[in-house]
Amino acid sequence: MTTTTTKTGQPLDRTILDSLLRRRLFFTPAFEIYGxxxxxxxxGPPGCALQANIIDTWRKHFVLEEDMLEVDCTMLTPSVVLETSGHVDKFADWMCKDPKTGEIFRADHLVEEVLESRLKGDKEARGQKVEVDEEKEAKKKRKTKDTKAVKLPDDVVKEYEEILAQIDNYNGEELGMLITKYEIKNPTTGGNVEPPVAFNLMFQTAIGPSSNLAGYLRPETAQGQFLTFQKLLEFNQQSMPFASACIGKSFRNEISPRAGLLRVREFLMAEIEHFVDPEGGKKHPRFHEAKDVKIGLLDRKVQLSGRTEITHMTIGEAVATKTVDSETLGYFIVRIYLFLVRVGADPKKIRFRQHMANEMAHYAADCWDAELLTSYGWIECVGCADRSAYDLTVHSKKTGAPLCVRETRSEPLHIEEWQVDLDKKKFGPKFKKDGKAVEAAVQALSQDLREKLAIDLEKTAKIEVDVPEVGNGKVEIDKTLINIEKRTRVEHTREYTPNVIEPAFGIGRILYSVMEHVYWSREGSEERGVLSFPPPIAPTKVLLVPLSGHQDFKPLVQRMSLKLRQLGISNRVDDSSASIGKRYSRNDELGTPLGITVDFQSVKDNTYTLRDRDSTKQVRSDEDTICAAIKSLVEGQKTWADVQKELPEFTQQEAD
Amino acid sequence: MTTTTTKTGQPLDRTILDSLLRRRLFFTPAFEIYGxxxxxxxxGPPGCALQANIIDTWRKHFVLEEDMLEVDCTMLTPSVVLETSGHVDKFADWMCKDPKTGEIFRADHLVEEVLESRLKGDKEARGQKVEVDEEKEAKKKRKTKDTKAVKLPDDVVKEYEEILAQIDNYNGEELGMLITKYEIKNPTTGGNVEPPVAFNLMFQTAIGPSSNLAGYLRPETAQGQFLTFQKLLEFNQQSMPFASACIGKSFRNEISPRAGLLRVREFLMAEIEHFVDPEGGKKHPRFHEAKDVKIGLLDRKVQLSGRTEITHMTIGEAVATKTVDSETLGYFIVRIYLFLVRVGADPKKIRFRQHMANEMAHYAADCWDAELLTSYGWIECVGCADRSAYDLTVHSKKTGAPLCVRETRSEPLHIEEWQVDLDKKKFGPKFKKDGKAVEAAVQALSQDLREKLAIDLEKTAKIEVDVPEVGNGKVEIDKTLINIEKRTRVEHTREYTPNVIEPAFGIGRILYSVMEHVYWSREGSEERGVLSFPPPIAPTKVLLVPLSGHQDFKPLVQRMSLKLRQLGISNRVDDSSASIGKRYSRNDELGTPLGITVDFQSVKDNTYTLRDRDSTKQVRSDEDTICAAIKSLVEGQKTWADVQKELPEFTQQEAD
Known part of the structure; x- marks a missing residue:
């Protein structure tokens, strides 16, 4: 069961927050007038501005700060690319159809829903308290028929619980067996469902007029970056390591999307592909800057033991103890953590959870998810995976294009090896049309075999080599045609396929989770909701409020608004007839961190009060000083506490 | 024929510019390793940064400056929405298939290509100079078979020329007739092509697992904004006029895309929907700020007379003479113009062309395109259309949802009208099951008919009304059942559907055209290309160049880089062993406006030289002064001329 609290520690009522977010148009169901x-x-406008500010912060925090190479790749992707990457085969969920009603269920969700409902009925029958899991409840659209107070045998209860604990681990066949064994039916009608079939989660389309080029909407932004690797390496003047980055929409055709903004079919991602030499332990040059940051970790071992407690340790410790696999992975875990805090996530509600071996994507070698605690439970918002050399390797193999690094060795490498020399002049006439096959077979001989043959050659006049394509598969080569000798080869360059560390951000999930983290209500009153976004993230920075509709206020308001705009600071004027208190309340809900009141004193001496959203405290000063204070607050250089120290407080009460 | 020149007046060689842009990874064909x-x-990184900076400027110039309501709507769109908007029926081009080769041609392009080729052959045969139209040439992928020096009869030449002049005006049937009449064949093989068929330009897909919800990728961002109109109006506290805005990708499945970045299948758009009261001449409250700006216009009348000369006039004049239809349209033409100049378009290469009546989209009432002159000719980069009330009306009609403004009239409206009263008690028993139909027919009577019937009622005992659903279609109503009287009705509120002025920006087209406008080469040397982006738009702002690899320079370079980053200024270090001149040349091609050289003097006294990309002039000062100068240049507050006046010049020659 998940009980989350607001920023100020009150229990969070999601219905109230949800209604606030829709009323203030942070988001709205698309095509609502069409159903x-x-x-x-x-x-809507505040959600859109919030998203733009999160993206802007992301660019500064990652792209600018780490000199990443940002690219913008297309969403339309020809099928062959996603066949190679494995998505056409493997990027699927299991679905079951009720043949009577045509309803479609995600198989794992169906099993989960029905078994949970039976367990609930069992508890009721036993007279035990039924805990409501809000996360699960929210996922249910239907009233389930099964919720009857029926007592189950003790061993069945245990079986159900064991199944639910590992519901993510079943494949389609196994889910089908569970459905048969436990007689799982359509919860609404009680009708049978068909066995699970795989449903690919990619949206398919056809590119071009002849409809013969099958394509998909990308399910992630990563592939475009991999395909451009060689050009990016060149752009980076062949220098390693480096990272590319891409911000853009991706698409997943979810079987039955629920949970609001957390599981959607079209979503904004920001992905980094950090290319690193697999040799030398994947060190990171800036690891020393990150190593002392403490992070809450939930590793694989703890999870395997059935526990969920978070261990707090510095990332230096985590890497030293091999809890986290490499410096580079550790470095990015810290950078992700700092980013999440910077955009408003509550540090107490952030954890990094390691993937179980069988839970990882088909390409991943290791993976840690940054999860944020919300009323839906712990939600994966950022994945940080080590994709190894998987993608570059498969694409290179498929296309023949090199996707690798060639670098001059600082010390040439000396390799002792058995080399084969053939007497080409005699070789051709001897083997005629089989010449090439025999030569290829000889050149393909392993070092061990070469050594053995070299010893043979000292003793015998001819040696025997396997050439499957020729005659009976064995070919004799005369001593005069071949020589095998141990020599030293010097390699001056090294060629390798980089490994990829991939921090992948679901911007919509971060955005929603942050809204839960910054929400609270004044004096516990539901009607006085506040969204305490950090000023650099807040949708609108300043609310301008004239004390009344008096004509003298207008030019001051306009001048202030223009001045703030010229400083690049978004602001809104509210000159409606509502009381100042009401106007501020409205903007507390929008998360506007600062307010300027224009009053009769302003007309006289060009001074203004500046109000802080969270404390409702006010300071007063002249136009330029107020603007400078706002700029430093909005750019994150100062906090309200700093401003309060510098400027005289204004204590007149807000007219409510 | 189009001959364009570079920024400095040299003839523009597109092949050279194109090679620069690809070499420096401004853009690259997607999925190139897969063909x-x-x-x-x-x-790539510079193109992506350029795009981000153009978008950032767009947001400041429009959304922030004009208080627009930015929204982010989904690209996936259910079919019904685009059926209502007319796109499913009408958003198509005509295509012809060669049944032998399977090749597909855009019908109008095919006719154009073949006729032009014949005219060219005719000129050759007549010994006339053949002008090469680069735009047309670039569009051709194939070598055409037709280019033979064959003289045509004079009247045929005239016919061809007339057809080509109005090639955009033919529908599919007409294009088919041209193909038959002029025996137009596949230019490569000479084979027949099939008659033109309509090809819808939208990418289709299926939403959800049951595949029964047909959807498309949006062809424009506008529809999402229209559907949200009522919520946005409420968000704007019912205040009109207001504008929404949306930045995002749109998709068009072009039949045969050519011309590089100018005609692509997936493209970034930025669209504004300005909602305005259709009454009162579509005035704009800030028109006075725009009215004195001079704009180059090519109106419909001039085009109809077969000419293309541009008239320069103030937008005040243009609106006063009704050349431009309304203040609001005129205001946005000016704002678009200022934006284009701000992002680097050459004012001499901007014109606004009015659409011909038959050229406009199915929804438009008037339309002006901002066109930029490029080596491909005048390219439509921004459309500024008056979509009238078309979209809001059709969506409202289809869904029943109100998409309109209700406002209290400042003066109540008094309407004299003929009103009908029915004696309901007698009416029911008399007409029984036909009662409703008769009542509806009576209520639907026009004012004129009501007046006539009122006069009849004074004379006769019964009147006759048309009721098609009942009996023989005529129904007699007794005088005792009905009364018709002239009365005054008072309306306190007014309800209207706003008109929409839509400036729609093709960001990719602007980006490409600006690259052509800012390109030149030093001393006419092709190898010394420069992209003179305005500093706020340039992909990277500052290049940091240590004089050599000397150890003492490293900490200074790092400190400067960090300092600039903290100011939000993107910078790159080039500490390669190339000469300073070479390193600057490389960055001239990337359009980096500023360079800082770190030399031995810097180590001694912490002063640095700052170099201007365009003039290659340098100034020298201490760290803080240099950083402040950079910030004001990059934010567009100062020009290099300003900085040169303030700081001492540094005259030492660049080591080349």
Whole structure:
């Protein structure tokens, strides 16, 4: 069961927050006047500004700070690329159809829902308290028929619990067996469902007029970056390691999307592909800057033992103890953590959870998810995977294009090896049309075999080599045609396929989780909701409020608004007839961190009060000083505490 | 024929510019290692940064400056929405197939290509000079078979020329007739092509697992904004006029995309929907700020007379003379113009062309395109259309949802009208099951008919009304059942559907055209290309160059780089062993406006030289002064001329 609290420690009521977010148009179901489409949402002005500010912060925090090479790759992707990457075969969920009603269920969700409902009925029958799991409840659209107070045998309860604990681990066949064994039916009608079939989660389309070029909407931004690797390496003047980055929409055709903004069919991602030499332990040159940051970790071992407690340790410790595999992975875990805090996530509600071996994507060698605690439970918001050399290797193999690094060795490498020399002049006439096959077979001989043959050659006049394509598969080569000798080869360059560390951010999930983290209500009153976004992230920075509709205020408001705009600071004027208190309340809900009141004193001496959203404290000063204070607050250089120290407090009460 | 020149007046060689842009990874064909897909391009780091800076400027110039409500709507769109908007029926091009080769041609392009080729052959045969139209040439992928020096009869030449002049005006049937009449064949093989068929330009897909919800990728961002209109109006506290804005990708499945970045299948758009009251001449409250700006216009009348000369006039004049239809349209033409100049378009290469009546989209009432002159000719980069009330009306009609403004009239409206009263008690028993139909027919009577019937009622005992659903279609109503009287009705509120002025920006087209406008080469040497982006738009702002690999320079370079990053200024270090001149040349090609050289003097006294990309002039000062100068240049507050006046010049020659 998940009980989350607001920023100020009150229990979080999601219905109230949700209604606030929709009322203030942070988001809204897409195509609502047409009845809507599950899993598609639009962002209204505050949501859109919030998203733009998160992206802007992301660019500064990662691309600018780490000199990453940002690219913009297309969403339309020809099928062959995603066949190679494995997505056409493997990027699927299991679904079951009720042949009577045509309803479609995600198989694992169906099993989960029905067994949980039976366990609930069992508890009721036993007279035990039924805990409500809000996360699960929210996922249910239907009233389930099964919720009857029926007592189950003790061993069945245990079986159900064991199945639910590992529900993510079953494949389609196994889910089908569970459905048969436990007689799982359509919860609404009680009708039978068909066995699970794989449903690929990619949206398919056809590119070009002849419809013969099958394509998909990308399910991640990564592939475009991999395909451009060689050009990026060149752009980076062949220098390693380096990272590329891409911000853009990706698409997943979820079987039955639920949970609002957390599981949608079209979503904004920001992905980094950090290319690193697999040799030398994947060190990171800036690891020393990160190593002392403490992170809450939930590693694989703890999870295997059935526990979920978070261990707090510095990332230096985590890497030293091999809890986290490499410096580079550790470095990015810290950078991700700092980013999440910077955009407003509550540090107490952030954990990094390591993937179980069987839970990882088909390409991953290791993976840690940054999870944020919300009313839906711990939600994966950033994946940080070591994709090894998987992608570059498969694409290179498929296309023949080199996707690798060639570098001059600082010390040439000396390799002792058995080399084969053939007497080409005699070789051709001897083997005629088989010449090439025999030569290839000889050149393909392993070092061990070469050594053995070299010894043979000292003793005998001819040696025997396997050439499957020729005659009976064995060919004799005369001593005069071949020589095998141990020599030293010097390698001056090294060629390798880089490994990829991939931090992949689901921006919509971060955005939603942050909204939960910064939400609270004043004096516990539901009607006085506040969204305490950090000023650099807040959708609108300043609310301008004239004390009344008096004509003298207008030019001051306009001048201030223009001045702030010229400083690049978004602001809104509210000159409605509502009381100042009401106008501020409205903007507390929008998360506007600062307010300027224009009053009669302003007309006289060009001074203004500046109000802080969170404390509702006010300071007063002249136009330029107020603007400078706002700029430093909005750019994150100062906090309200700093400003309060510098400027005289204004204590007149807000007219409510 | 189009001959364009570079920024400095040299003839522009597109092949050289193109090679520079690809070499420096401004853009690259997507999926190139898989052979590429026509019409899909990726942006590399400089192209991506350029795009981000153009978008950032767009947001400041429009959204922030004009308080627009930015939204982020989904690209996936259910079919019904685009059926209502007319796109499923009408958003198509005509294509012809060669049944032998399977090749597909855009019908109008095919006719154009073949006729032009014949005219060229005719000129050759007549010994006339053949002008090469680069735009047309670039569009051709194939070698055409037709280019033979064959003289045509004079009247045929005239016919061809007339057809080509209006090639955009033919529908599919007409194009088919041209193909038959002029025996137009596949230019490569000479084979017959099939009659033109409509090809819808939208990418289709299926949403959800049951595949029964047909969807498309949006062809424009506009529809999402229209559907959200009512919520946005409420967000704007019912205040009109207001504008929404949306930045995002749109998709068009072009039949045969050519011309590089100018005609692609996936492209970034930025669209504004300005909602305005259709009454009162579509005035704009800030028109006075725009009215004195002079704009180059090519109106419909001039085009109809077969001419293309541009008239320069103030937008105030243009609106006063009704050349431009309304203040609001005129205001946005000016704002678009200022934006284009701000991002680096050459004012001499900007014109606004009015659409011909038959050229406009199915929804438009008037339309002006901002066109930029490039080596491909005048290219439509921004459309500024008056979509009237078309979209809001059709969506409202289809869904029943109100998409309109209700406002209290400042003066109540008094309407004199003929009103009908029915005696309901008698009416029911008399007409029984036909009662409703008769009542509806009576209520639907026009004012004129009501007046006539009122006069009849004074004379006769019964009147006759048309009721098609009942009996013989005529129904008699007794005088005792009905009364018709002239009365005054008072309306306190007014309800209207706003009109929409839509400036729609093709960001990729602007980006490409600007690259052509800012390109030149030093001393006319092709190898010394420069891209003179305005500093706020340039992909990277500062190049940091240590004089040599000397150890003492490293900490200074790092400190400067960090300091600039903290100011939010993107910078790159080039500490390669190339000469300073070479390193600067490389970055001239990337359009980096500023360079800092770290030399031995810097180590001694912490002073640095700052170099201007365009003039290659340098100034020298201490760290803080240099950083402050950079910040004001990059934010567009100062020009290099300003900085040169303030700081001492540094005259030592660049080591080349």
């Amino acid at each position: 809507g489409v599950a899993g598609l949402y639009d962002y | 590429g897909v026509a019409g899909l391009y990726d942006y």
